[in-house]
Amino acid sequence: IPGPSLSSVIGPSPAAAATAANAATAPTANVPAGPLPRGIGEKEIRFGIAAPFSGSARELGRQMKLGIETAFNRINDAGGVDGRMLKLHAADDGYEPSRTAEAMKQLYEKDQVFGIVGNVGTPTAAVAVPYALERRMLFFGAFTGANILRNDPPDRYVFNYRASYAEETDAVVRYLVKIRRLQPRQIAVFAQQDSYGDAGFAGVAKAFRSMGVNDGAIVRLNYSRNTVDVDDAINQLKLAKPPIKAVVMVATYRAAARFIEKTRDLYPGMIYSNVSFVGSTALAEELKLLGPRYTNGVIVTQVVPAVSGYSSAVLEYKNALAKYFPGEAPDYVSLEGYVAANVLIQGIKRAGPQLDTEKLIDTLETMRNLDLGLGTSLGFGRSEHQASHKIWGTALDESGRYQAIDLE
Secondary structure (H helix, E strand, C coil), X not given: CCCCCHHHHHCCCHHHHHHHHHHHHCCCXXXXXXXXXXXXXXXXXXXXXXXXXXXXXXXXXXXXXXXXXXXXXXXHHCCCECCEEEEEEEEECCCCXXXXXXXXXXXXXXXXXXXXXXXXXXXXXXXXXXXXXXXXXXXXXXXXXXXXXXXXXXXXXXXXCCCCHHHHHXXXXXXXXXXXXXXXXXXXXXXXXXXXXHHHHHHHHHHHHHCCCCCCXXXXXEEXXXXXXXXXXXXXXXXXXXXXCXXXXXXXXXXXXXXXXXXXXCCCXXXXXXXXXXXXXXXXXXXXXXXXXXXXXXXXXXXXXXXXCCCHHHHHHHHHHHHHCCXXXXXXXXHHHHHHHHHHHHHHHHHCCCCCHHHHHHXXXXXXXXXXXXXXXXXXXXXXXXXXXXXXXXXXXXXXXXXXXXXX
16 A cells, blocks of 8 residues: 555645635535545544543543644644544543443544544443444554453454553563563562453463463452552562562552552562553652652653653654643653554545545554654554554653663
8 A cells, every 4th residue: 555645645735725626616526425424524533532531540531632632733733634623522431430331422422423542441441442342433542551452353443552561561570580680479460450450460470471480379469440548468568478579560650659658668679660551750740759769760661762752753742742732741641642643643644535434444454664753663454453562661760750771
């Protein structure tokens, strides 16, 4: 499939546009047959996001939305895609699956969106994905690395940008064993007690098995979603024999910070590692309030490059964020939203003006070797609905800033 021509990206020249306008008023104009698909107007394409905009994970929803809107604003300022502006409608599910169906219904029935982009969470996706599939609606770039969005072969309507939790936890377990020289039995998992925690735990177990280690004895320390109640987890940690030297955390930022706060003095040498869903910036802010010994050395695996860097892709994001949302600090979650939205935009451009869901999906499935400047090439296929498999390592320093670390 040839890539988009420059003229199709920039849009028609004024002369061509005038010709098209004359043709449109002429009686012989080729009017598209039938009504436009749901969520697509002559001048706009509507997308929806169901995410937490309230509750203890609200920063994840806010940042994801910010990143997507930054990408949408940037393309809209350049004339949109085929003259259509991209709009994002948001619905709050508070990171509670019991509220997700209502949020999805609002987006589908009231806001009449064309597709879903950037939904946040695993337990919520367990509700949202079936809702989208039953309606054959695009479900794109969700902020979760769970396998329920990664069936083999993939669900036709579900596309992911990011690497999976299994890939993140595998990278960090190998790092702990091979580079930090820990015994696997010295590694525990601190996990949310739901399908998100299960997904991360399964990734650690799989990494153990691939190293030829029995995964039956992994210590799992649990806490409940949308709480910061970590006392049971800490009591369990104290009972562990041999003593635990590293904790792989599958949590959100407030619970992760509370766990570190309450265990740092008990285990001064403990290595803490988090998956990207934690909300890196929010975690750093929580830990900075506690002081330098709480931030120093805390690892987060990332599915986007360092926001502190100077790559073309990151600078483009930071410039756009500063332009459209002045005062908002660059953030790993909003960068992920921005990148995911840009992958989607590339698909919409390539699908052309006669857009509908099936045509967009057929187009996405032919997108190979897309270079957005991330240091890894992105792509989809009929059997591959995850654009990236790359993991970046970061760790907080004493000042609460993320520094790149080599995981291999």
